[in-house]
Amino acid sequence: MTATAIALLNDHARTTLTNCRLVITQGIAGLDDLEAVIERVRSFTDFTPSNDAYGEHDFGALEHGGHTVFWKFDYYDLDLLMHSPDPTDPAVTCRVLTVMLAEEY
Template sequence: MPEVDAAKIRALNDHARRSFTGCRVVITQGVQAMSDVPSILDLVRWFDAFTPDNDPYGEHDFGSFSYAGETVFWKWDYYDVDLTMHSPDPSDATVTTRVLTIMLADEY
């Protein structure tokens, strides 16, 4: 198993999250039912409240915020390019499909 390169993973995660390119984005039914999905997507894109408590590995792979009285979570999962199992190396974009899931906390 390759050694984890948190800086590369963080850079790939941040780029994909800010641009919604190089990844798949999944929005749950709860988020989709909210009145202003574009604003929620913008809050995910520009999230920067990372701390050692919510980002202990420095990969920028999870975030949460409040919107319209709801707690919204977003998180990364890393799959191989066929989406059949975990990625063998999340720091290598050539062998990884990033999936960003945006959900309400109560859907987790």
């Protein structure tokens, strides 16, 4: 049940870019088509047991313009000082969605 709750929160945050903070790396910021990359992240649905072992929809990889792009969620407390005490509770969790080139990971 916890994984399902986290997946629903992650999917909502990723697809709407609400209830999360979006962080992009220098490599992503330097791409000519940044908006297209973000749209690919927002529309990602290719979750499989090999890339989503815990069923939380917290990581994805895609190819874009000859680049491998990774995106991932991290869960912090509201002060962004430590991990969230409960990633299923938006009242105590700040979701951070990071989009990066694979070589920046």
